[in-house]
Amino acid sequence: MTPLARARGVAVLLCAGTIAQANTPAAADSLKAGVLSPVMAAPELELHGSDGQALNLARFRGKVVLLAFGFSSCGEVCPITLATLAGARKKLGAVATNVQVVYVTVDPERDDAARMKKFLSSFDPSFVGGVGSRAEIDAAQKSYGISSTKQVYADGNYTIGHSSSIYMIDRAGGLRAVMPYGHTADDFVHDLKILLRL
Amino acid sequence: MISGNRWWIAVPLVPVLAVLGWAGFAPLHVTSHDELFEIPKGTYARRMAGDKVEILPSRIRLTLGLNDVLLLRNLDEVPQVFGPTIMMPGQNFRLPFEKASSYQFACTAHASGQMTILVEPEPVMPWSRIHWRVREWWENRTR
Numbered sequence: 513m514t515p516l517a518r519a520r521g522v523a524v525l526l527c528a529g530t531i532a533q534a535n536t537p538a539a540a541d542s543l544k545a546g547v548l549s550p551v552m553a554a555p556e557l558e559l560h561g562s563d564g565q566a567l568n569l570a571r572f573r574g575k576v577v578l579l580a581f582g583f584s585s586c587g588e589v590c591p592i593t594l595a596t597l598a599g600a601r602k603k604l605g606a607v608a609t610n611v612q613v614v615y616v617t618v619d620p621e622r623d624d625a626a627r628m629k630k631f632l633s634s635f636d637p638s639f640v641g642g643v644g645s646r647a648e649i650d651a652a653q654k655s656y657g658i659s660s661t662k663q664v665y666a667d668g669n670y671t672i673g674h675s676s677s678i679y680m681i682d683r684a685g686g687l688r689a690v691m692p693y694g695h696t697a698d699d700f701v702h703d704l705k706i707l708l709r710l
Numbered sequence: 711m712i713s714g715n716r717w718w719i720a721v722p723l724v725p726v727l728a729v730l731g732w733a734g735f736a737p738l739h740v741t742s743h744d745e746l747f748e749i750p751k752g753t754y755a756r757r758m759a760g761d762k763v764e765i766l767p768s769r770i771r772l773t774l775g776l777n778d779v780l781l782l783r784n785l786d787e788v789p790q791v792f793g794p795t796i797m798m799p800g801q802n803f804r805l806p807f808e809k810a811s812s813y814q815f816a817c818t819a820h821a822s823g824q825m826t827i828l829v830e831p832e833p834v835m836p837w838s839r840i841h842w843r844v845r846e847w848w849e850n851r852t853r
Contacts, residue, residue, distance in 0.1 A: 546805035552798055657789065657796030659816060675816075677794035690795040692805070692813075 543706060544699045545680055545689035554579070554679065554687035555655035559616065559648055562629035562641030569685055572612045576707045577681040578700075581658045581674055583619035584631035589676045589693060590615075591635075597678070598636040599697035600704065608638075610683075610708055616642035618660040618674045620649045682710055733843050734836025744781040744804070745772055749797075754788040766817070768825060772807055773842065775832035780805045792817050793825065 554569055554577075561567035569577060578597055582590035594615065601608040615632055617623035620643060623631075628641030642652065653660065660674040676693035680703065688707060691700065747766050772778050781804050784790045784797040793815025797803050807813075810831040817825040833842040 544806065544808070546794060546803055548795065548797070549802045549804070550800070552801065655796075657791035659791075675794070679795075690803075692794040 543680075543689050543703045544695060545678075545691040545703050547689050548687055551682070551686040551688055553685055554681045555652075557614075557616070557642060557652055559642040559644040559652060560625060562625045562632060562643065564625065567614070567640065567642045569614075569681060572614070573685055574683050575610050575612045576683060576704060577612050577614055577679075579614045579616070579656070579679040579681060580677070581616045581618050581653065581656070581660070582676070583617050583672055583674070584623050584627050585619065585671070586674075587671070589674075593676060593678065593693065594632065594635040594639070596695070596697050597639075597700065600700035601636060601638070603697055603701045604704060607708060611704055613639040614642060615639055616652055617649065618653065618658070618672055620644060620646050680704075680707060682707055730840065733840040735839070738776055738833065738839060738842065740776045743777060743779045743806075745770065745777045745779065746781045746783065748783045749786050749790050751785045751787060753786045753790070766825065769828060770825070771828045771830065773830050773832065774807065774810055776842075778807050778829065780807070780827060790817075 556570070557568050559567040565571070569579075580593055580597075582593065584590075594613075597613050601611055601613070604611065613632075613636065615628070617628060623641070623643055625641070625643050628643055632639035632641050643649075644652070652658075656679060658675045660672050662670050662672050664670040678691040678693075678700075679687060680689040680691060682688045688710070689703065691703070747770070749765060753765050770780065772780065781802060782792055782797065783802050784799055787799050789799065790797050792803060793813075794805075795803055807827070807829045810829050813827040813829065815825045815827065816823055833839045
């Protein structure tokens with residue numbers, strides 16, 4: 513065997529080892545997010561996308577999906593979450609094309625496709641919003657254990673307190689991990705790099 | 711100062727100081743970073759029957775660098791919501807913590823629906839190590 517062929521063999525073995533390592537449960541355990549095991553299929557969504565298409569997770573198979581719930585009039589939690597996710601995609605560079613952010617409204621009375629598109633585009637035009645009827649949104653919230661509580665002001669306006677975690681769905685559609693609110697873009701980059709290898 | 715004929719008074723202090731020295735300066739060891747809590751089978755049914763018994767503690771204390779990973783196991787027959795996620799029957803949720811703080815989570819396994827995770831900083835100073843060891847010993851004894 514020539515030295516070049518031997519070097520190629522070693523390189524192939526090293527690559528195979530790295531991929532095998534990434535596929536082990538230990539790799540998933542090193543996530544900064546909370547890890548669910550065994551991995552189960554993420555509950556499917558049957559909503560309407562802010563991009564005009566039907567919104568279901570099957571559309572994004574092959575990509576890592578970051579799924580969160582919120583609403584366009586949110587003044588506290590949602591802008592921070594969305595800015596963090598946009599920052600993470602930016603830091604990922606070219607591989608960010610394999611990461612899809614899906615943001616489902618908890619306020620179907622005010623959020624329609626156009627409004628969600630405008631809201632999400634201010635953070636990252638690739639983000640897709642999920643809208644639908646109250647019944648469709650309730651079904652989506654229930655399947656992910658999302659709670660939301662409306663707080664009405666004296667002037668009739670209202671805000672909504674809601675679960676603020678980000679679900680991380682792997683390329684095969686498995687609900688792999690959940691990132692609680694408050695993590696940095698770097699934490700997402702760390703986990704996304706692992707999930708993109710799984 | 712101990713006078714010449716009372717030196718024996720200091721003798722009992724030697725082992726006490728040795729133990730305190732060990733407890734304060736020896737490295738802390740844990741067998742696992744995971745702090746496991748299980749939601750037992752039948753929890754939902756008991757809740758529906760009006761049983762308000764607490765399955766999990768309403769306050770869980772973790773320590774960075776030692777037991778800083780919360781491991782929840784849903785052995786119930788229905789999904790349970792714990793804070794940031796929904797756990798299907800038979801599923802585990804392993805949540806690591808990297809910042810000392812108090813975290814409030816919703817939890818359907820609790821009668822109150824709330825759970826507090828108190829994450830404390832890693833005990834570095836001798837006194838904090840002694841405190842941690844004593845508390846661990848006490849909690850293991852009463853568990």
